[in-house]
Amino acid sequence: xxxxxxxxxxxxxxxxxxxxxxxxxxxxxxxxxxxxxxxxxxxxxxxxxxxxxxxxxxxxxxxxxxxxxxxxxxxxxxxxxxxxxxxxxxxxxxxxxxxxxxxxxxxxxxxxxxxxxxxxxxxxxxxxxxxxxxxxxxxxxxxxxxxxxxxxxxxxxxxxxxxxxxxxxxxxxxxxxxxxxxxxxxxxxxxxxxxxxxxxxxxxxxxxxxxxxxxxxxxxxxxxxxxxxxxxxxxxxxxxxxxxxxxxxxxxxxxxxxxxxxxxxxxxxxxxxxxxxxxxxxxxxxxxxxxxxxxxxxxxxxxxxxxxxxxxxxxxxxxxxxxxxxxxxxxxxxxxxxxxxxxxxxxxxxxxxxxxxxxxxxxxxxxxxxxxxxxxxxxxxxxxxxxxxxxxxxxxxxxxxxxxxxxxxxxxxxxx
Amino acid sequence: xxxxxxxxxxxxxxxxxxxxxxxxxxxxxxxxxxxxxxxxxxxxxxxxxxxxxxxxxxxxxxxxxxxxxxxxxxxxxxxxxxxxxxxxxxxxxxxxxxxxxxxxxxxxxxxxxxxxxxxxxxxxxxxxxxxxxxxxxxxxxxxxxxxxxxxxxxxxxxxxxxxxxxxxxxxxxxxxxxxxxxxxxxx
Numbered sequence: 001x002x003x004x005x006x007x008x009x010x011x012x013x014x015x016x017x018x019x020x021x022x023x024x025x026x027x028x029x030x031x032x033x034x035x036x037x038x039x040x041x042x043x044x045x046x047x048x049x050x051x052x053x054x055x056x057x058x059x060x061x062x063x064x065x066x067x068x069x070x071x072x073x074x075x076x077x078x079x080x081x082x083x084x085x086x087x088x089x090x091x092x093x094x095x096x097x098x099x100x101x102x103x104x105x106x107x108x109x110x111x112x113x114x115x116x117x118x119x120x121x122x123x124x125x126x127x128x129x130x131x132x133x134x135x136x137x138x139x140x141x142x143x144x145x146x147x148x149x150x151x152x153x154x155x156x157x158x159x160x161x162x163x164x165x166x167x168x169x170x171x172x173x174x175x176x177x178x179x180x181x182x183x184x185x186x187x188x189x190x191x192x193x194x195x196x197x198x199x200x201x202x203x204x205x206x207x208x209x210x211x212x213x214x215x216x217x218x219x220x221x222x223x224x225x226x227x228x229x230x231x232x233x234x235x236x237x238x239x240x241x242x243x244x245x246x247x248x249x250x251x252x253x254x255x256x257x258x259x260x261x262x263x264x265x266x267x268x269x270x271x272x273x274x275x276x277x278x279x280x281x282x283x284x285x286x287x288x289x290x291x292x293x294x295x296x297x298x299x300x301x302x303x304x305x306x307x308x309x310x311x312x313x314x315x316x317x318x319x320x321x322x323x324x325x326x327x328x329x330x331x332x333x334x335x336x337x338x339x340x341x342x343x344x345x346x347x348x349x350x351x352x353x354x355x356x357x358x359x360x361x362x363x364x365x366x367x368x369x370x371x372x373x374x375x376x377x378x379x380x381x382x383x384x385x386x387x388x389x390x391x392x393x394x395x396x397x398x399x400x401x402x403x404x405x406x407x408x409x410x411x412x413x414x415x416x
Numbered sequence: 417x418x419x420x421x422x423x424x425x426x427x428x429x430x431x432x433x434x435x436x437x438x439x440x441x442x443x444x445x446x447x448x449x450x451x452x453x454x455x456x457x458x459x460x461x462x463x464x465x466x467x468x469x470x471x472x473x474x475x476x477x478x479x480x481x482x483x484x485x486x487x488x489x490x491x492x493x494x495x496x497x498x499x500x501x502x503x504x505x506x507x508x509x510x511x512x513x514x515x516x517x518x519x520x521x522x523x524x525x526x527x528x529x530x531x532x533x534x535x536x537x538x539x540x541x542x543x544x545x546x547x548x549x550x551x552x553x554x555x556x557x558x559x560x561x562x563x564x565x566x567x568x569x570x571x572x573x574x575x576x577x578x579x580x581x582x583x584x585x586x587x588x589x590x591x592x593x594x595x596x597x598x599x600x601x602x603x
Contacts, residue, residue, distance in 0.1 A: 261593070262594075264594045264595055265594075265595050267595055272594075272595045274593045274594045275592065275593035275594075276583065276589070276590075276593045276594075279580055279583040279584065282576070282580050283577075283580040283581075283584065286573065286576055286577050286580055289573065290573070290577075354445070
C-alpha cells in the first residue's frame, strides 16, 4: 500500500478531508485507532448531546436531514450520522490501527502503525481537539480515598458513590456533569476558572444561530487579533437539551451546586480554592453582555427587531459569600473537567511547540506535506465544530492539490 | 528628553515597548524568569527596615535606579512607636499599586484615556487570629475589598472590563487569592 495521502483519525475531521480528497480523485487512506467516530462511541457520557442544533450539522456533501432541525443530537446519533457519512462516499478507513510513528523519508513520509508500515506523500493529522483529557498536577496530591475521573471516563451519576463530588472546571463538560449530579441528589462543589458564559437562546433564537449569523464562527485565524488567546478559549458554557434550557452558574446554584474558585492546591488536609471567583464571574458576565449588545445592534441594523422577542438580558452571576477551602475528608469524588491537552508522541519533535501542540499556520504544518485539521481555531473559530471542520477541510484539500502538483512538477524537472 | 518622551504617551504608558517585551519573552522563556528580593533588618521593638535594590531578570542581575527603603512597625495602640505602616498594610499597598498599574496598562492598550484613577483598598481582619485567642480564626485577612473611582474617556462597561482584565493579570492579586509555597530558613 502506498497511498498519496494518509489521514490519521476517522472522526468528523478525517471524514471531511476524505470526502474532499475523494472529490478531487486523490487516493488516500484513513487510519483509525478504534472504530470510526471512536471518541463519540467510547469516550462520552450517556446524557451528552451536541452543543449545536441539528441544522448546524453540515459536512462537505452531507448534512442533517432528520425531522428535528432545532434539536440537539445525542452522542449515539452523532455516531450514526458520521457512519452514514463515511458510507455515503465509501471512505477508505483502516480500523483498529494505531499510528506509532510518522517520519520524513525519501521526500515523503513513512507511516509506521501496529499493523504495518507504508510510504505516503502527505499526512493529515485529524485526531481531534479532545484527545487526552488534561488532569492538573494537583491530582497527585489527593489521597487514595478520593476517586478521580475525567469526562472521558464519566458515564452517569450511578457510577459514583453517595458522597460529595467536586467538579473542577465550569465549561460545557463541567457544568453539565455538575448539573446532572446535583439533579441526581448528590452534593456538588464546582470549581470555576475562566469560562465563556452564554444563554442557550436569545430573543427567541438559538445562540449558535446568532453566532453563525453574525459571522462570528467564520472569523479566520489570520484575521483574529490575538490568535494564541483565541486558541486557548475554553469551550462554551452550554448544554444541548430538548427544552433549550440555559445552564449557567446561576442555574447551577439554583439546584444546589456550590461554587468555588479555581482549584489551586492541597495544603495539609484541605483543598485550596482561589479567591478570584467574583472576577471570573464578572469577566464572563461582561463578555456575555458585549456579545448580546452586538446581537441587538445587528438585529436593529438588519430590521429584525419586529420578528424577534424582546431583549431580556440574563441576570449577573450571583456570587455571595463563598469559601476558599474544603476538607479532603469532605470529598469522595473529583471529576477533572479541565479540558484537553495535545498529545502527539508519534510526531517528530520539531513539528511541536514547547507545550507539545502542533505548530501550524491555518492547518499547514511547518514541514511541507503535513497538515493538521480540527484543532481549536485551526482556520476558523468553528474549526472544532462538527459544522465547522468542512470549510477547513475544503481549504486544506486545495492546498494539498497545489502541493502535489508542485512535487510532480519538481520530479519531472528532475527526470529531464 | 526622557520627560518629553514619557508625556507623549497616552496615560504615560509606553504600551508598544510592553507589547514588544511580551513578544520577545514568548520566544525566550528563560529570560522571563525573574526573582525579586527584599533585604530586611530589625531596628528595635516591632520596627523593621526593608530595602529593595537588586533583582534578577532577563538572564542577569538588575538594579532599581536607586535603593528604596521602607519601615514597617505597629501603631501606638499596640504599644509600639509607629515608625511605619504595619506589614499587613504594606500588602494593601502592593495590591493597590499592582491593580492600578494594570488598569493604566490595559486602558492604554485599549486606547482609553484616563483622567483620574482612585482606589480605596480595605482589608478585614479579626485579631483573635494573630493573638492566638481563637484557633478557628485565620491570621490573615478574612476578606479584601478594592473600590475604584475611575474617570476616563470610556463607558462604564469598558471601565469594568479594564478593571476585570487588570485582576486577571495582576501578580499581587494572584499572590493574595492563591496559595504560594513559602519556605523560611535560618542561616
